[in-house]
Amino acid sequence: MGLGKTVQTIVFLYSLYKEGHSKGPYLVSAPLSTIINWEREFEMWAPDFYVVTYTGDKESRSVIRENEFSFEDNAIRTQIKFHVLLTSYELITIDQAVLGSIEWACLVVDEAHRLKNNQSKFFRVLNCYKIDYKLLLTGTPLQNNLEELFHLLNFLTPERFNNLEGFLEEFADISKEDQIKKLHDLLGPHMLRRLKADVFKNMPAKTELIVRVELSQMQKKYYKFILTRNFEALNSKGGGNQVSLLNIMMDLKKCCNHPYLFPAPVLPNGSYDGNSLVKSSGKLMLLQKMLKKLRDGGHRVLIFSQMTKMLDLLEDFLEYEGYKYERIDGGITGGLRQEAIDRFNAPGAQQFCFLLSTRAGGLGINLATADTVIIYDSDWNPHNDIQAFSRAHRIGQNKKVMIYRFVTRASVEERITQVAKRKMMLTHLVVRPGLGSKSGSMTKQELDDILKFGTEELFKDDVEGE
Template structure:
């Protein structure tokens, strides 16, 4: 009996131990799944596992989440957002049959999410309009089984002969009845003429005249003429979202955006690029009409892209190709390209060497010697030499200015304001110029500016002395004697009183705000944008910001929020190099260039952002 009791007790204790382990594991899994949940919507919240899409969210009352301490941080983060998460599907990428459920699944690309987050969804869980659009773009020919493809690629149509060229008359109508302006239609005719006559070209209209729309219309006309891709369009990251929107607004071309992380690019390469038969790539056959990508992605393109015969290549802001040994130009030259179009509002910036780089990319056989080109046109001094260069460029380049094509435009006013340095700036400016280490190392941390590039340090000092390494600590301690350190706006006054430009800006912005203006502020330095962001936050202005650290889709979302008719956004802080090329910010009427670029052409690009909607 004793043995029986001990055996019973052993099994009973074992059962209790197993039950305790099971409960502990269940609680751990519950906590882990809860930590991976995502809160969305405005007054209610939804919970979603990271392995599934947003359509499988579950609604949970706000009262329940407010009682759970672990949800408080998620709730605060949610309420700090300016907009709700979008749960809409963007497009269907591929499909497959479900073995167990005897149904079809679609690979869905979701709005605001990269391709890496695409999920397989059953037909009933996908927007019917997206499924219909997918079936329209991906029909299956009767003679090829298990192959998803666009019917236009069944035959490789050659470029039409020159004799078939006809000038487009009347208003050119795009999708939903949109029409081009007369001068834009003239530009499209010029592009099509060059295409028929096998002449690569440069569309060099001034910023804001609609080079994007004209080039999209060119691809649409090529598609209608039987040459239905593939087309390659390379743009700056800051304009990628706008190009996507313009393609969807003006045409029905199947456009794929090749951009994102390595995982996203792998999804694109597997499902969006090449036609496959039983899983094997069919050489020379592509699923898309237009591949839209950025400069950086061109450098990361896989070798398989070199085997594609690109019927047309368009490079936006093509002055990026300037300079010897440009990696972008080298990589593009390795591609098979039938027709090339360069878009730039500033074809000639600093020297004729840069112009030669563009011409050499367009016609490497005609412009093969830079030395010979510079010898002929490098020292233009007479009217005859200018006319000779114009005669050379006439068949290759179309250049028009706003005042030539738009007579109703209001004249743009430009004011240059000379600002005096504050006393603090003058002291630091003199110390940097004289390499006065005793003055510069007054801070307790021992930080010193790098005086290898004195010109850059002087420029920082002129923008704001806080940009000088170690200066902020010393300046704030000095201002404690002249300003009230207990004042709630002490930090704001330190920012403003330290820099002459910010003193002027502090006087100017309230007047612009009162007058109902919307303002763009450009700066070359990201750290200067940080200081300006601190300033506008203290002042309570509603603003947006774009710099090199802001992802492409977030840039377009920021532009959209700023450009809404009922938007309360007053300011847009922009890094000149990251967001100064080709963006459309026509909602603003005032542009402040906080610090000018060494290259004045970049400042012209910035000014073009205000009138980029023609």
């Protein structure tokens, strides 16, 4: 991530065309939020390409098809007019009838881990397209288990990878060295993998620190209340089901972030009292101290959270502290998103912080003008956090990058971080040498274990205090 997959792909397609290997047309499918960036890069690196961006509502797309798809000779449609069609995942499915009728020289799928499930509509529809060659781009080919990797390989070469059970059986014990070597040999012809160290010899270092945070008094009260209110579900004899356990987990995660994520008192103008807002959350008290030091040191900061409501609270906090900032979440798309990035990256920009939601802000964004990343709350999937901090640690970065991951001590968060480490081991083993399991989702036992982590200490404080 951050190694120029977009630029390399554009130059690859351009060289195929310029050297006479292929005349196109090429189909590029990417997340809607990254399409503006793809347009810019095509303009810069492949100026002779006729690139058509195929997005918008039904009417807009109809106009594009009418005017941009093919030349008209005596009212008869002839050859394709463009070299590259740039479109979103959704339109690949919605406009299958039109796009599927074209014979594509090459398909490029950006953030291709979208194809990790062969039951998804996107996978099934794209499999029906007429395509000579396929190129998948991803910084995370393996997120949870080997099954996902198999589906990517199956999409690329179905004639070779067509037996999932056999594949999983063959690599059942992935911790054995001979199995790892065998898997690497199998992947070799299909995967071109580059590390930051290979591509950019002078890439500044990055350091990740786990910062353990204490709950505030208010958070402790909420945390205990959530646990006691759900005693039946948490008590193994009561036997809560998986859904109810996940709901309890979400409440506990909210509590670790900020108690105001539950109904809280607001001022007449609809905002929160700044002092109370900070004092109510252990993480916010720490963030207040850290941001002051980071600002004095001339650093610029990206703050990631999974919860958009938490980003709302962080906005109130930054307003209260008097810091200038930008924000991107799932509700901010297209042009507005790119404008926010451009404002933050502009020379001499006054914005000190950029608030981002982990999933919406973790794809195809270059924020290398920041050198500090704060993961306010960790994602279930550690690869999403890696995608997030790769916004700053990428080509173009000339300072050392510091990553601070906030984890509430003796809470569900601490246990989730340990589970995430296990998932990362699988990637290290398969895509490069490390321990793995075949299962991706959590069992009820694991959920139980996470929820009960740290509770003994929390309630012991009560007894000692009495």
